[in-house]
Amino acid sequence: MSAVPVDRPRARPPSVERILAIVRTEKPPASEPAALTDLVRSVIAEERKRLEAGAPATSDQSLADAVVERLRAFAAPPRLAAINATGVIVHTNLGRAPWPEEAIEAARAAAGSLLLEIDSTTGRRGARLRLGEEHLIALTGAEDALVTNNNAAALALAVGLAGRGRGVAVSRGELVEIGGGVRIPEVIRRAGARLVEVGTTNRTRAADFEAALVDGKARLVLRVHPSNFRQAGFTETPQPRAVAELAHRHGALVVDDLGSGALLPTERFGLAHEPTPGERLAAGADLVTFSGDKLVGGPQAGFIVGRSDLIARLRRDPLARAMRPDKVTLAAVAATLGLYRAGVAAVRVPVWRMIAADVVEIGRRTAIVAEAIGPGATVVAVRSTIGGGSLPGETLPSAAVAIRAAGTNGRSLDRLLATLRVGSPVVVGRIEEGRALFDLRTVDPAADQALARAIRAALDVERAARPRAPRSNGR
Numbered sequence: 183m184s185a186v187p188v189d190r191p192r193a194r195p196p197s198v199e200r201i202l203a204i205v206r207t208e209k210p211p212a213s214e215p216a217a218l219t220d221l222v223r224s225v226i227a228e229e230r231k232r233l234e235a236g237a238p239a240t241s242d243q244s245l246a247d248a249v250v251e252r253l254r255a256f257a258a259p260p261r262l263a264a265i266n267a268t269g270v271i272v273h274t275n276l277g278r279a280p281w282p283e284e285a286i287e288a289a290r291a292a293a294g295s296l297l298l299e300i301d302s303t304t305g306r307r308g309a310r311l312r313l314g315e316e317h318l319i320a321l322t323g324a325e326d327a328l329v330t331n332n333n334a335a336a337l338a339l340a341v342g343l344a345g346r347g348r349g350v351a352v353s354r355g356e357l358v359e360i361g362g363g364v365r366i367p368e369v370i371r372r373a374g375a376r377l378v379e380v381g382t383t384n385r386t387r388a389a390d391f392e393a394a395l396v397d398g399k400a401r402l403v404l405r406v407h408p409s410n411f412r413q414a415g416f417t418e419t420p421q422p423r424a425v426a427e428l429a430h431r432h433g434a435l436v437v438d439d440l441g442s443g444a445l446l447p448t449e450r451f452g453l454a455h456e457p458t459p460g461e462r463l464a465a466g467a468d469l470v471t472f473s474g475d476k477l478v479g480g481p482q483a484g485f486i487v488g489r490s491d492l493i494a495r496l497r498r499d500p501l502a503r504a505m506r507p508d509k510v511t512l513a514a515v516a517a518t519l520g521l522y523r524a525g526v527a528a529v530r531v532p533v534w535r536m537i538a539a540d541v542v543e544i545g546r547r548t549a550i551v552a553e554a555i556g557p558g559a560t561v562v563a564v565r566s567t568i569g570g571g572s573l574p575g576e577t578l579p580s581a582a583v584a585i586r587a588a589g590t591n592g593r594s595l596d597r598l599l600a601t602l603r604v605g606s607p608v609v610v611g612r613i614e615e616g617r618a619l620f621d622l623r624t625v626d627p628a629a630d631q632a633l634a635r636a637i638r639a640a641l642d643v644e645r646a647a648r649p650r651a652p653r654s655n656g657r
């Protein structure tokens with residue numbers, strides 16, 4: 183809001199009628215009177231709080247402008263898009279995987295009406311959009327597949343197969359916290375099962391599972407991919423195949439929670455090998471669960487692949503309905519997985535495009551962006567990370583635009599990043615060693631110029647806000 187001269191000093195905000203009268207002269211969008219009055223009331227309530235906190239009064243005209251601005255903003259789709267310049271490819275707090283164009287298009291179409299539960303050949307009621315599940319079956323070699331809201335739901339559903347009060351055996355090295363405070367022992371307890379701990383924190387052998395499996399003590403072995411941390415030193419984890427053989431000999435099921443679950447070979451991109459759902463099924467897992475929005479690179483979803491008799495039981499579970507995704511997600515899942523089946527995932531799925539991006543090309547783009555920003559921006563070599571609980575410790579060489587802090591404390595950088603967080607478009611970078619860094623690996627090349635403009639504008643704001651900078655209208 184611009185600094186309009188204050189009408190008169192006052193301790194109390196203006197009346198609703200007074201602001202309404204000004205708003206009406208501004209020809210606001212045709213809104214219901216009640217909605218308009220509510221907005222005026224909330225703007226006045228905020229002004230009252232500011233006055234109580236000792237702030238100078240805002241002019242009536244500015245309050246009315248704020249009302250009109252909000253009417254227009256609320257009537258338009260919220261502008262939420264952000265440029266991820268953090269260098270974290272799957273950034274959980276930025277919405278994890280950005281969707282492929284094909285997924286966005288499919289979701290947009292599915293937002294209207296579609297044959298969601300109508301069989302196109304018979305015209306009768308049919309299974310809920312199966313295309314994504316058919317792709318999963320083809321991509322993993324599974325007998326059947328089920329799509330849920332997220333992998334946490336998939337995991338909870340699968341663990342429920344153990345049965346109420348029955349044992350679920352987990353290596354002590356895999357009793358992890360997935361994120362957001364969700365811990366494996368609690369997932370098992372909430373599923374109504376009982377945790378049977380196996381082995382030690384650093385070393386668990388296949389033979390350690392024997393004691394947990396004798397006499398049907400544990401009905402299910404759960405393997406959890408340690409996706410967000412890495413163990414080093416004196417460690418040992420059992421071979422999936424050996425555990426599966428032991429479990430099956432004792433009549434127990436094996437559920438393998440892969441977390442991220444890659445559908446392309448990560449080693450092809452210079453990364454450590456990330457287990458694929460197909461290879462874990464081949465190693466004897468009865469069910470494998472993984473996320474749709476980590477390395478798969480699509481919408482938030484959980485995938486369960488494996489034995490058809492078990493998937494059929496999960497489909498019948500009343501909880502499955504509470505965990506089922508909506509039509510938009512199912513459409514976007516089908517579109518994303520279709521790109522893998524077409525063999526074009528590495529070039530069309532943004533997560534893989536970012537992973538595969540050539541560091542020389544990233545450096546070239548970074549130089550152009552730094553040049554466009556002007557003085558104060560330099561190009562530095564950095565390392566990008568995969569993020570999103572995938573491939574912990576693995577990094578990729580990248581390049582970033584660096585902005586040095588003005589002065590000796592880092593406050594100017596905090597202010598710069600804060601300005602960028604409320605800009606349009608929003609830009610998110612990171613601070614490292616006294617510099618603000620904007621890593622181009624995670625930026626869509628089509629957004630390079632917008633990124634440069636946003637940083638340049640934020641630098642102008644930051645320079646103007648510096649205490650020593652003279653301002654004609656400063657107080």
Ligand SMILES: *Cc1c(COP(=O)(O)O)cnc(C)c1O
Binds near residue numbers: 334360409440472
């Ligand atoms: C991320 C993750 C989950 C949770 O998946 P969501 O799709 O976020 O619900 C579960 N297990 C592991 C091992 C994970 O890495």
